[in-house]
Amino acid sequence: MSTMTSFRLDRAISIGLIHPFSHMLRRQRAPRVPILMYHGMQSEVAGRHPYYETNTSQERFAAHMKFLHENGYTTVNLHEALEAMMTGRNSEKRVVITFDDGFRDFYTHAFPILAEYNFKATMFIVSGLTANETVCADGKEYMTWAEVREIHARGIQIGSHTVNHPELYKLGPNQVEYEVRQSKETIEDELGEAIQSFAYPYAFPEDDKKFTSHLRELLQTHGYENGVCTIIGTARPDDDWFFMPRLPVNSFDDLRFLEAKLEGGYDWLHKPQYLFKMTKKFWQEQGQPIESR
Secondary structure, rough: OOOOOEEEEEEEEHHHHHHHHHHOOOOOOOOOEEEEEEOOOOOOOOOHHHOOOOEEEEHHHHHHHHHHHOOOOOOOOHHHHHHHHHEEEOOOOOEEEEEEEEEEHHHHHHHHHHHHOOOOOOEEHHHHOOEOEEEEEOOOEEEEHHHHHHHHHOOOEEEEHHHHHHHHHHHOOOHHHHHHHHHHHHHHHHHOOOOOOOOOOOEEEEEEEHHHHHHHHHHHHOOOOOEEEEOOOOOOOOOOOEEEEEEOOOOOOOHHHHHHOOOOOOOHHHHHHHHHHHHHHHHHHHHOOOOOO
């Protein structure tokens, strides 16, 4: 599969403009940890802008992991990353590797590569699509509980990605509570171990403080200790521990681009991302009544 593309503005700005400065400032700023966000492990890519791609080929993923290994990165889970930032013990290169959804291609394509380097990772599974037999939905196969238990026993942290992978922001309070609570209970029943981490599905509504405050309370009430979302950036000590930013990664991330992302060269995109979301929300609200929450 070829992932060569024409000029890409976000890559050009990150590598040519932002990364050189972020690299120089790394030792002067508060400790940060990059949290990589992967999804599917497939060679096929959609015919859309690389920013929106969610697939990573096995070959490109192997190259990413080799880069981390050869450049002295230590893989940690979310709890360890938070502890390192809060204590200031971030002299070592630390990185969190996360996968969303629980696709079976993680088990067949990514897990063997992670095991080769003895790397840690966190897999956020959709409990309603995980069963004793392989579930196929929207053309994707999901891991079985036996496979989830196997990767968990071999060092992969398991987290919750809701029951049905809905857009939580569009649900009522009781439905949101169900997705948060039931997914955790189901995973814990299957693994026999407490689940600490949660990944928010779809675009995170960071502008709605009332919703995010309510969701944070739900997560705390049901025993979660940390979480991640789709806000772009490297994680800092003062970030909300339940909605930590991540760095989207896919087949279009060559090693120069990956290095820039790891060292803070992609963090700048959060502000344009936020502005785009706010503009989109504004025009949507002009065309329809605003629903109260």
